[in-house]
Amino acid sequence: MKRLSAFNVVSLTLGFAFLYIPMLILILFSFNESKLVTVWAGFSTKWYGELMQNEAMLDAAWVTIKVAVMSSTIATVLGTMAAYVLVRSGRFLGRTLFSGMIYAPLVMPEVITGLSLLLLFIGIGLDRGVLTIVLAHTTFAMCYVSVVVSSRLATFDQSLEEAALDLGCSQAQAFRLVTLPIIAPAVVSGWLLAFTLSLDDLVIASFTTGPAATTLPIKIFSAVRLGVSPEINALSTLMIGVVTVGVICASLVSKRALVKQQKEEQQAVHAT
């Protein structure tokens, strides 16, 4: 029987306070009347109003969402393919290089990835803008997707696929009818991960974008470099809110899917 000692309770409380208090302060001061972010001058939502008037900020937000949707979708397709190759394809020429290229971007400093991609785009004469950011984000996000999906692929029972093949499915059918539904939660969380990584990225986007496309992180960074502003607090609060709701919904959905799947697997076992 595990018991929480006083030490455990204290370290959990302090730990989560450390993780959450900074964000709570940020949210609190987004509702501050005063322009000074450190002095409380009464409740107000005026900074949200000003944010909605800020055309440049809204444009940047739109570019960011476009980039994130496109890059995470392509990254999910490529990453799932790569995961399938890593887990199921056995040996092939250059496998070590392939898995190296999947894992290396995960730990690569962003400044290096950004610099190298920019030099590539200039080398081949590609105009920098939305397209180049999408290419860059897809490349590092597909690696994250493939790690998430391959861990799911590695743990599920391969005999299910074999059974489908024995029962006359083609390989494509077996993938679509058996494998894909089973790995679907991992594919979805891979997409979500790719989406947030893209939304969040400052360094790689700064290197690979041109004057035509400014993303939200680039905009935020240039604004906060000078100091703290309540408008950025308001924007941050909105972003934190969206992510929190998203993560809670996603975890509830995946929990339900897991329960359902376990039930079905149990029923299948009982039926035999």
Add this chain to the structure above:
Amino acid sequence: MRRFFLIAVPYAWLLALFLVPFLIVLKISLSDAAIALPPYVPQFEWSEGIRAFVSQLDLENFTWLIEDDLYWKAYLSSLQIAATSTVLTLMVGYPIAYGMARAPQEWRPTLMMLVILPFWTSFLIRVYAWKGILSNEGFLNQFLLWTGVISEPLQILNTTTAVYIGIVYTYLPFMILPIYAALERMDDSLNEAAEDLGCSRLSAFWLVTIPLSKGGIIAGCFLVFIPAMGEFVIPSLLGGSDTLMIGKVLWEEFFSNRDWPVASAVAVILLLILVVPIVLFQRNQQKEQEGET
């Protein structure tokens, strides 16, 4: 045919957008700077054969990096900042992971989500949040003045201390999760056995729990150390002018000085420094995976 297609598409993508760009960085790091666009003169042609190629190699940018002490100071101070903050993150993260692993079963998914949630929120915003807290009129100084611990505001923002706080804060989930995963797998009866055999609780923790969570500790340390080494956002938002970190130097070399060959050489050396921890990390992960199966 289908298998070929399945392998070829992601493979070709990664070759074109991951490997080739690195070769370009390597090539440009060996080139001369020029006032043009792109601002460098290629040093060599591939077509002239391998001997001509080798004789043309120009290590000027690298000797420049060695001669100018700004660069090696920046590498050393990045190493030192990354190492110190890794240790700090471990000291903050381990008790949290330990508490999570000992919490009742039904709490654990919620605690997990609470650790992961900050990871999903924007990195930039989480660093920015500290700007308001650490400044001279910030929340922390106001609080400390109010409690009477200090009589004058502390200068924390724009110092290396702020960088440590920023790194520990933003990378904490990377430390907690692998350690928690290792501790959760651990069989609690081992601890009980140690206690039955006469160990005190503390020495049971030291002799049983810590060694069994070694894999998680190592993974967590690498996950913090490697990205912290090349960190740009944290030193530029929280650090001061005397905080030297190589990611920031590379950025300024590229965007402010527009010296692409030197920026590329800085990147090549940073990568060479990181190859060792990256390889060690991969080995550790492989060992952990084998241990599981």
